[in-house]
Each structure stands twice: as C-alpha cells, then as structure tokens.
Amino acid sequence: xxxxxxxxxxxxxxxxxxxxxxxxxxxxxxxxxxxxxxxxxxxxxxxxxxxxxxxxxxxxxxxxxxxxxxxxxxxxxxxxxxxxxxxxxxxxxxxxxxxxxxxxxxxxxxxxxxxxxxxxxxxx
Numbered sequence: 001x002x003x004x005x006x007x008x009x010x011x012x013x014x015x016x017x018x019x020x021x022x023x024x025x026x027x028x029x030x031x032x033x034x035x036x037x038x039x040x041x042x043x044x045x046x047x048x049x050x051x052x053x054x055x056x057x058x059x060x061x062x063x064x065x066x067x068x069x070x071x072x073x074x075x076x077x078x079x080x081x082x083x084x085x086x087x088x089x090x091x092x093x094x095x096x097x098x099x100x101x102x103x104x105x106x107x108x109x110x111x112x113x114x115x116x117x118x119x120x121x122x123x124x
Contacts, residue, residue, distance in 0.1 A: 012062060014110065015054035019043070021083060021107040022051055028082035029104070032074035033064055033114065056108055063113040069100045075114035076102040083107055 016022040019042055030037050030046045038045050043052035049062070066072045072090065080086065084104035101115035 011048045011050055012060070013050045013052075014060055014108075015056050016051055016108050017053075017056065018107055019051075019053050025079060025082045025084055025106050026051065028078035029064075029075050029084070029112065029114070032078040033066060033071060035064075059108075059110050061111040061113070063101070063115050066100075066114045066116045068118070069116050072100050072102055072114045072116050076104065079104040079106075079112070084112070087111060 023037070023039060023044055026044065026046060026049075027037050035046045043050070045051070064075070066075060069090075076086075076089070079102075084106055087103035087105050089102055090100050099115055099117055101113055103111055103113045106112050
C-alpha cells in the first residue's frame with residue numbers, strides 16, 4: 001500500500017487496550033474516507049496512522065481531511081455504527097465558517113474528526 005506523504009505528519013502512533021474494538025471503528029471510518037486499513041494480529045495501520053496494543057499514555061485529537069461534505073457524513077454514520085460516540089456534529093456551534101466537520105470519540109476516548117475545508121454558504 002503506497003503512503004500518501006501529503007501532509008506535515010509522518011506518522012501518528014497510538015495505543016489501544018482493545019485492538020478488536022479499535023479495528024472495527026477504524027475500518028469503518030477509514031472506509032468512509034476511502035483509506036485502506038492493513039491489519040496484523042495486534043496492530044493495524046491506515047496511511048500514516050498506526051495503532052497497536054498497549055497502555056494508552058493519553059488522549060489525542062486527530063482530524064482527517066474529507067473530499068466533500070458527503071464524505072464527512074459517511075464518516076459520521078460509519079463511526080457511530082462501529083461503536084464511536086458523537087462529540088460534535090456539523091450543526092453544533094463552534095465550527096469555523098467554511099468548515100464542515102464531525103467529531104467522534106473512538107473506543108479509547110480519542111477525539112477523531114473528519115473535516116471538509118471547502119466553502120459553505122454563506123462563505124466569508
């Protein structure tokens with residue numbers, strides 16, 4: 001699987017106490033974003049995101065780029081169906097103009113977001 005290497009981050013490595021639950025969640029949300037997941041017994045990765053079994057050292061806030069608002073919606077639906085919990089929807093106050101995003105809590109309590117940074121009406 002080729003790596004995108006399109007952004008600032010080379011790799012994000014997080015630990016999970018429940019690999020099966022994390023795989024279920026990330027398979028769903030990565031599928032909604034069109035990113036393949038490569039799985040091993042006690043690890044998996046998707047592009048520059050690496051997750052393996054281990055003790056967590058803290059929570060992270062991770063935002064993925066989405067190609068359009070519909071992809072953000074698919075991300076939300078897939079994540080909720082796979083055990084994620086809603087943290088903020090596109091209708092919630094606090095998002096910047098021109099952003100369309102959802103935030104989910106993954107099975108380990110990490111804040112996982114999908115964001116489209118296009119221009120929605122009205123656009124500033």
